[in-house]
Amino acid sequence: NAGVMQNPRHLVRRRGQEARLRCSPMKGHSHVYWYRQLPEEGLKFMVYLQKENIIDESGMPKERFSAEFPKEGPSILRIQQVVRGDSAAYFCASSPWRGASTDTQYFGPGTRLTVL
């Protein structure tokens, strides 16, 4: 029973390049959440998606960041024109289909993005 999968685990980009982070939820889970953890800081919510729908993107920066969860395939967090301040660990979590606030979110191993 595979857990939440994320790839790549480590990603290095130069300033101005694009970063694409992928997340496959646990089997049977249809809700995906993205969180960012800046160095020496806490986890911050970015976006909540269901298949083909963005439910809540209140934590997403207004520019350069986008997310999708297509009908087929993994969820993707895309960062365009990366800057050094985007260097962080990006975690994906998934929860079951009920979508209730009591649903437990299970975290993937994260993608550590380094912007040179």
Added chain:
Amino acid sequence: QKEVEQNSGPLSVPEGAIASLNCTYSDRVSQSFFWYRQYSGKSPELIMSIYSNGDKEDGRFTAQLNKASQYVSLLIRDSQPSDSATYLCAVTLWNAGNMLTFGGGTRLMVKP
């Protein structure tokens, strides 16, 4: 005012002792409460969830929730060096959907 607050620590306890980790939250109608453990360089791992006032026990871990005082705690009995990690308190707020709001975490050090 931060929505979820934790003492950053480090909290140092000897092996075999009880470690007590505390968390306060500002939104009186917060709904669900979670404790995650995060080892350095790793992802958060769920330890406990609690939704109702009172205590909930699971092995060496006990979560305590007091909604009137807006306080949730985690007790770790018979602490082991392998428990040394950062413990994250997370809350879902009634007006914020299913997103988790995290505290800054408390770093626990269990000394042999």
